[in-house]
Amino acid sequence: MPQHLTIGLFGFGSVGSGIYHLLKKKTIPNIELKTIVVKNPDKPRSKDAKHFSYQPKDILEDKDINVVLELIDDADAAYSIVKKALEKRKHVITANKKMLAEHFQELTALAQKQNVSLLYEASVCGSIPVIRTLEESFGQDSIKSLRAISNGTCNYVLTRLFQNPQPFDRIITDAQKHGFAESDPTLDIDSWDSKFKLIISNYHAFGVLNTPEDILNLGIRHIKPEDIEFAKEKNFSIKVLGHSELNDDGLNAFVAPQFIKNNNLLTSIEFENNAVQIDAEFAQQQLLQGKGAGSIPTASAVLSDVISLLKDYTYSYSKAEANSSKFNPDQLIKVYISSYDKKDLTPFKFKNEIVCGTRKQLEYKIGKLSIKDLKHQFEAQSAKVFVAVFPD
Numbered sequence: 018m019p020q021h022l023t024i025g026l027f028g029f030g031s032v033g034s035g036i037y038h039l040l041k042k043k044t045i046p047n048i049e050l051k052t053i054v055v056k057n058p059d060k061p062r063s064k065d066a067k068h069f070s071y072q073p074k075d076i077l078e079d080k081d082i083n084v085v086l087e088l089i090d091d092a093d094a095a096y097s098i099v100k101k102a103l104e105k106r107k108h109v110i111t112a113n114k115k116m117l118a119e120h121f122q123e124l125t126a127l128a129q130k131q132n133v134s135l136l137y138e139a140s141v142c143g144s145i146p147v148i149r150t151l152e153e154s155f156g157q158d159s160i161k162s163l164r165a166i167s168n169g170t171c172n173y174v175l176t177r178l179f180q181n182p183q184p185f186d187r188i189i190t191d192a193q194k195h196g197f198a199e200s201d202p203t204l205d206i207d208s209w210d211s212k213f214k215l216i217i218s219n220y221h222a223f224g225v226l227n228t229p230e231d232i233l234n235l236g237i238r239h240i241k242p243e244d245i246e247f248a249k250e251k252n253f254s255i256k257v258l259g260h261s262e263l264n265d266d267g268l269n270a271f272v273a274p275q276f277i278k279n280n281n282l283l284t285s286i287e288f289e290n291n292a293v294q295i296d297a298e299f300a301q302q303q304l305l306q307g308k309g310a311g312s313i314p315t316a317s318a319v320l321s322d323v324i325s326l327l328k329d330y331t332y333s334y335s336k337a338e339a340n341s342s343k344f345n346p347d348q349l350i351k352v353y354i355s356s357y358d359k360k361d362l363t364p365f366k367f368k369n370e371i372v373c374g375t376r377k378q379l380e381y382k383i384g385k386l387s388i389k390d391l392k393h394q395f396e397a398q399s400a401k402v403f404v405a406v407f408p409d
């Protein structure tokens with residue numbers, strides 16, 4: 018068990034400065050922040066300048082530092098930092114879901130080989146303790162499904178769009194000012210971020226390790242005021258959900274906006290809040306909810322990982338590989354496709370056409386498609402239409 022944690026921090030942006038403030042506010046015995054490696058020498062660093070460095074080696078080569086907090090916004094540089102830190106037998110705490118989803122197997126195997134912990138509670142749903150809950154509380158339960166609102170930026174945008182029509186770009190700028198959005202906000206609005214989080218969650222919930230190529234991710238870029246109007250008329254909300262369901266045919270997993278009836282608890286999750294609805298054999302339905310993004314809420318999850326290291330915590334991966342051969346992208350789902358222009362709809366061939374009608378100048382279609390077909394059609398056509406899952 019580490020007696021004393023000497024921390025090296027990479028990154029001093031939204032989350033990095035958040036954990037700095039929390040560690041300063043709470044003087045925790047046996048925890049010391051020694052060095053902060055930052056990238057931009059032009060930014061003023063008045064506070065506690067003695068900590069700052071521009072040299073990664075000042076953390077990676079420092080034998081006293083036994084814990085690395087990786088909180089930067091560059092997934093490739095993060096991968097290199099995390100790999101080197103693990104090779105040096107330092108514990109690593111990261112919030113970088115893109116880096117984890119792309120290198121999960123290699124990095125978790127390396128951490129196990131080096132007998133150190135690689136913890137990443139902040140990478141999924143910010144402040145909400147999702148990973149440790151799946152590990153600790155559901156380790157011996159069979160999870161049937163996860164439905165997660167896991168991207169604070171998308172949820173913030175959708176909440177604002179449902180309040181009143183306003184320019185999409187202005188809302189994204191606000192999400193960036195609040196420190197919710199990624200440096201590249203397309204990761205948020207095209208649901209890459211939610212997909213990375215679903216990959217990490219699926220491993221802990223089902224033992225299934227997906228690659229980013231496996232999973233369909235649909236976003237909210239092409240949503241129009243008319244789509245919101247359509248939802249309101251039908252008493253629905255639209256939420257981007259990471260959706261995983263294990264049944265006899267295997268695990269179906271995708272990320273897409275979904276129409277949800279307004280009496281469902283998930284529709285009460287607004288702005289940057291996130292939620293995870295877990296359906297398990299013994300525990301049955303549970304809903305975890307809280308702040309999914311933002312400096313201090315996210316830093317609280319990083320702090321919880323730091324504290325857990327004092328107790329020598331590491332993930333058990335109790336479900337690892339349990340269902341790894343069971344991923345199944347063939348499930349049929351009912352989808353809503355909107356368009357201003359008929360040619361945008363041409364790539365979509367519905368399996369069972371249910372509705373096809375004209376409404377104002379718009380055409381809405383609701384029909385059944387397989388997740389795999391939808392993924393192929395999107396990748397091939399980059400269609401400029403809004404597609405959302407419609408309830409059966």
Ligand SMILES: NC(=O)c1ccc[n+]([C@@H]2O[C@H](COP(=O)([O-])OP(=O)(O)OC[C@H]3O[C@@H](n4cnc5c(N)ncnc54)[C@H](O)[C@@H]3O)[C@@H](O)[C@H]2O)c1
Pocket residue numbers: 027028029030031032033054055056057088089090091094112113114139140143196197198199200309310311312315
């Ligand atoms: N902001 C959130 O709410 C939130 C929530 C959960 C997870 N995350 C994740 O946390 C990480 C950090 O996010 P953020 O919002 O703090 O980003 P940010 O853009 O606010 O800050 C990132 C900082 O890292 C610095 N940086 C980039 N490359 C570096 C390098 N090689 N060495 C040192 N510093 C470097 C940048 O200059 C920047 O100051 C990302 O992986 C993000 O996905 C963020």
Ligand SMILES: N[C@@H](CCO)C(=O)O
Pocket residue numbers: 140142143167168169170171197198199205210309310311
């Ligand atoms: N950009 C992410 C940060 C939290 O992971 C979001 O909006 O949810």
